[in-house]
Amino acid sequence: MNHNRRTLLKGSLAAGAVGAAVSAGLLTPRTVMAAWSKAAFEAKDVNAALTGAMGSADAATSDQIKLKAPDIAENGAVVPITVTSKIDGTTNMSILVATNNTPLTSTYELGPNTQGYISTRVKMAKTSDVIAVVKAGGKLYSTKKEVKVTIGGCGG
């Protein structure tokens, strides 16, 4: 009886250790995707940021992309942005704020089943164009919208 209990304890301890190791291994998303592009995120102008993030700054304006953002943002620290792309085969998306110190806010790599829809919140230093850039079939498409900011979001 006592012996059985020991075995059970040993068994569950071993299983616990394996589980911990697996989850530790899975905690590194760096292995599954491209490295964080420092150059793109530190670029000071829109074209340089786009080249770093999407490989080119040559984006055609498209009405197939919907950019939802407020006309006036009362708080520049939290500006909700929703980008919807209806272009088939959308693989990448980026959101830029033209007059921010570093325009590139974020870039997304979509999986094969992922729809062209991203919603997030960004910081805006002052009134600026928000630009959404979509990559589909190796080509770039963009759309933009001006958002007026009444209080700056960066620098407190």
Add this chain to the structure above:
Amino acid sequence: MAKSIKLRAKAKDGVATVKCLISHPMETGLRKDKKTGKPIPAEFIQEVVCESGGKTVLGAQWGSAISKNPFLSFKFSGAKSGDSIKISWVDNKGNSDSHEGKIK
């Protein structure tokens, strides 16, 4: 950094809508401490990865211009109720967290 992620995923007609909130300061490195006048070091999430059923659904790279306590929502097809979904993030200081849940 345990339990920094709140995750909701709902499947409807094969399309899953994922919403997640991460609690993180997202310091840009540009702000100054009002008392000491010293700059507050940058601390922001750089990478967010979402996996469902062992496949990567979305890989996001973020800069410091994403708001404090970031919100992220996206959709993907081919999902059904009960599928596993996992979100993980890594910030510029090397901190990370992940959360696994199920699609409702």
